[in-house]
Amino acid sequence: MANQETQLLDELITTSRRKMMTFGAASLAGLVMAAAAPEAKAAAAAYSDADILNFALNLEYLEANFYYLAAFGTTIDKSNAASIAAGGPSAGIPITGSVGTAGTVSGGSKVPFATVTVGSYATETAIEEGKHVLFLQSALGGSAVAQPAINLGTSWQTLAAAANMVTPAGNIPAGFSPYANDDTFLVGAYVFEDVGVTAYHGAASLLTTASNLSAAAGILGVEAYHAGLVRTSLNYLDPTGAAGLVGYTTSISNLRNALSQAGLLGVPPSATSYDANPDDYGIATFTTPKGLGGGGAATATRIVDANPANVVAFARNTTQVLNIVTGGGAVNGTAAVSPAMGVFFPAGMNAGPNGFK
């Protein structure tokens, strides 16, 4: 049943789809193909606990390399004096595994941090994401996947262009690089952290053993701390939105929402077949949908990325997450595809025999 919200989303996705047609990026094929999408569900895929943890490991390889490059100027497999001094392992983090071939990381460079605040946050987060890689490798033992090929260079410009196509149009500069300065680094981090939260949240109820669940819940918490950190920092840097950072977050969240919507159904969205509720919000202030206590509604920040109806954080399934981190490469034509590839994962994730859809 269309309401105002669904009509807005219809327009958002239809418009972005039309614009992406002319954009021509292969990695955005999922959304491009959406125009002719019939109602269909994705092919079934079975996931074991190991599969779920390996899915998480792929994401941690991505996040850890981003923060290592930003904080230390090196990829995770190369330790250096700075990473060791900050509490990282004395040897490089292994990137080989029993499954898949270790891929290389392209792009990325050390951010010339100007403020202790943002620089120390980057340093902390790099060390923590590196530990998550090691922890998941350890938990998976002989089942751990190798690091996939990762693109942390041109991916940013591709995503920036895509975000600007979502209605209402964003204003992220075409040459956007998260490695330019403190502000752009936070925007880059913003791209990942809320997604990490939704991915671990989505995984939680799929895990079958209690120890794996506890670990996933613990990492979920850490990702949400990171996300809170990033959103809080952006809020402090741009409290009124005048600096433009708030607008960037709105554009990114709108893009993530559109890609997630496509993944949610296992098929690209059509005018009548996607979820009516957005699952992502930028940090712009909003009016509380209910009054506070016995009083009236109030203007509030949006440090927390959660469903305003119940303030429970969003969860995403693997297709939704894949569609975001591949820029639409997980959904093509009538079905979820495997391997999903594009943008940050130019050759797809490393996965077991079933792949990830």
Added chain:
Amino acid sequence: MKTLDSLVEKALSRRTFLAGAGAVATTVALAGCGNSAPTGGGGNTYTDADVLNFALNLEYLEAQFYLYAATGSGLASTDTAAPSGYTGKYTEGTVTVGSAAQVAGLSSAQQEILNEIAFEEQTHVQFLRSALGSAAVPMPDLDLSFFGPLAVAATITTAPTGEGSFNPFSSFDYFLVGAFIFEDVGVTAYSGAAPLITPAGVTAGFLTAAAGILAVEAYHAGYVRTSLTGRAIAAGSAAAYPYLAAANLVEALRATLTVGNSAAPSTEGSVETLLVLPGSVSMPSAIVAADPTHAVGFARTVNQVHHIVYGSATVGVAKGGFFPNGTNSIFATTTA
């Protein structure tokens, strides 16, 4: 076997459930609690409803704190009374307000932050009450004047320049320290409670709901810890921003209250991560509270959480601190 189809269906049904449609939520809640009565958590026999009601007690406390801080008044009575059809033994309590009031001297940006957190914690109360239906416990007696004794116990004795003794409603910085008392605890409480949910409760959507609230609490904790750290960096030194040290004294007190109580929830023993003041861009901050070996967030047992909110390390205590007559919970008495 988990299929993508079932994942998709689960995602969609999750939204139905989380939308808080009363009739649907009540049905699944009852189905969840009827199917299971495992033992654990210190020997109690409990149901999924008991676990959610434990969380509801904490949310009542957080919601009242943030609502008073943001607006000067608390939850509406419709959010605190026993729900229609409630047959349990607890009765609605009252709030000892003490000096609780809208925080003084807030900038508009700070006011908007407080509005956000107040709205979110209020919504958690409403959401859990909706999910529990007639099984939801009413609000217990709450004491918002306990911050004073807690500060004494934590030895937060030195008043910063321009401040009186610790009062989370007297300034934004003191408010951050007050919020700090709750937020990391909220994260660990949900982390500890999530695995207690039964398979039937998982099917009913309780686990994903608990995990989603866990994440929200961690966003809040990230906000509080980022603010304290950032304001200390801006002030230039720990001495110039004593609120950072005050927050760390709170952590030390929490650790004291839970040491030796039940099994350590983390193999590393400690469940606290002290805030630090990084001296350069290449030094790590300590925004995340997590096990230092694996960077996995901590969990606390329901028992450990009770020790903290009662402000008591004593075993066999059923009330105290923020809950002067105990939580309205099967877990109300500390057992280890």
